[in-house]
Amino acid sequence: MTINAIQNLLTAACAPYQQAGRFAWHFAQGKLGRDPVFKGMLARNLLPHRDGGIRVLDIGCGQGLLSSWLLSAQAQHAKGEWPANWPAPPAIAHVHGIELMPRDVDRARAALHKDSTRATFEVGNMCTANFPPSDAVVILDVLHYVDFPAQDDVLRRVHACLTDDGVLLLRVGDAAGGLPFKISNWVDNVVTSIRGHKTLPTFCRSIADWQRDITALGFSVQAMPMHEGTPFANILLVCHKAKT
Ligand SMILES: C[S@@+](CC[C@H](N)C(=O)[O-])C[C@H]1O[C@@H](n2cnc3c(N)ncnc32)[C@H](O)[C@@H]1O
Structure with a gap:
């Protein structure tokens, strides 16, 4: 049931990219299927939940895969097709991508045009x-x-645009990560x-430097390895605005 539900979510999130061309569709399948961050953020409940839905800003959104993933997650959950061991996904009020x-951006808009009030791209x-x-x-x-x-400067402006209990999910390569870091760069x-x-x-x-520098900007930071099944040294930094 769980494996089927994850596969159905993947199929649903990739389907809109058929309208954006073969490259976009294959790229969506490869990236959403293999990159652990998309499943990880839902399985670990890393996004906040709000009545009326959350507003998400995706910086460097590429072809808008995160938008498709989150909107499809909400739709699959509403249909009752959801992994038994995952928490409910957040309702999405709006996702905005900057790229x-x-x-x-053309691919993102072509794929998600049916949901163009909730998914916007610039x-x-x-x-x-x-x-x-x-x-x-x-x-x-x-x-x-x-x-x-x-x-x-980007991180300072992110801090300013987030609601008080908002979260920044920042994935970076660990410069102290040795060979896996070199492979990521290549x-x-x-x-x-x-x-x-x-x-x-x-x-x-390095992750130690990221944690020090992001903390100095007013966040509390938790580092989570986010490269399972890949040869990379990618770490997800889960950053909450520090209480003042
Ligand atoms: C490795 S891709 C990741 C795409 C997307 N975040 C994902 O995970 O699917 C990096 C993206 O950042 C975009 N990018 C690079 N520099 C940027 C900038 N200064 N402002 C906005 N986007 C940028 C690139 O064009 C590219 O689409």
């Missing part, structure tokens, strides 16, 4: 875009593309090239 690459640079008020901000494998002062470069983008220098920190 640098217009081609990815072409934008996280270093300059406005962040709307949010209950959860998700940044998966994106911050390392900009230098350290720019990363800190794969990142290959995928960036396959997607038709130029590869540029990246800016990474």
Whole structure:
């Protein structure tokens, strides 16, 4: 039952990408199927729950996979098709994605056009875009593309846009992670090239440095390995606004 329910969720979250072309559909299947972060955030109940639904901001959203995943989770749960050992998913009021690459935003919009009031996407640079008020901000494998002062500025603005009990889910590579970290970087470069983008220098920190620096910005931080089944050194930092 649990395996079937997870497979059905995956099928439902990938299906909209058939309308965005073969590449988008295959990419959705590979990424949502193999990257443990999508199942992990639901199985471990990492997003907040609110009456009326939560507002999620997805920074560096790519083709909008997180939006499709969360909207499909809510729909599958409502149909009673839900893994028996997972908590109920959060209701989604709105998911907004910010993405640098217009081609990815086109794919996201093409896939999710039927839910265009709840899933919106903009072409934008996280270093300059406005962040709307949010209950959860998700940044998966994106911050390392900009230098350290720019990363800190993004995180300061994320802190400001989050509600008091909001959460930031930030996935990063652990620069102290040895060979798995080197493999992550190599794969990142290959995928960036396959997607038709130029590869540029990246800016990474060890998890200890991330925890110190994010705590200084006013978050409490818990680090969770989020690379199960992959050869990478990816860590999910679950960051809550620290009570003042
Ligand atoms: C490795 S992909 C991850 C995509 C998505 N977060 C996911 O997990 O499926 C990184 C994404 O960040 C985007 N990106 C890089 N720099 C950005 C910036 N300055 N502002 C917004 N998006 C950016 C890239 O174009 C790419 O789509």
